[in-house]
Amino acid sequence: MTKRIIAYALTCAFALAGHAVMAQGTSVAFGGLKHDSKLPVEITADQLSVDQSTGKAVFVGNVLIGQGSMRLTAGKVDVIYGAGGGGNISQLEATQGVTLTNGGEAVEARTARYDLGSGAVVLTGSVLLTQGPNAISGDTMTIDLKTGVGTIDGRVKTILQPGTSE
Secondary structure, rough: OOOOHHHHHHHHHHHHHHHHOOOOOOOEEEEHOOOOOOOOOEEOOOOEEEEOOOOEEEEEEEEHHHEEOOEEEEEEEEEEEOOOOOOEEEEEEEEEEEEEOOEEEEEEEEEEEEEEOOOOEEEEEEEEEOOOOOOEEEEEEEEEOOEEEEEOOOOOEEEOOOOOOO
């Protein structure tokens, strides 16, 4: 097994053992999901509607959001701006099939809420994290992009693929 697979397997084993005892969630390091939430955000979509009275913009159809090396795709994304105007994005709420990627890691879920101020992403609904050939699933995943640490809650299941030695 490669060193990465061994470290990952041990992390998952300890995390899953802790989950079985505490039933509060599985914490796993997500190095590829460590990210600077202060980088500019680029959004492309088939359609955009803006409501000045609520301070909300809605992107619909093939939505692709890029921030540094991180990418988020969804069918619909609501952009919520912070107080005081100035066009500062406070939160992104993605629905209709969400995929979040950064490096060799990807997370799929039904919905995602990204708070740019805190750098937290909360994904809900049939969450599936893949890291190379390995996968972890659960009901909800919270990622702290500043540290790259995430927690998966709900019925957590993992699949580890044995590797070859280097």
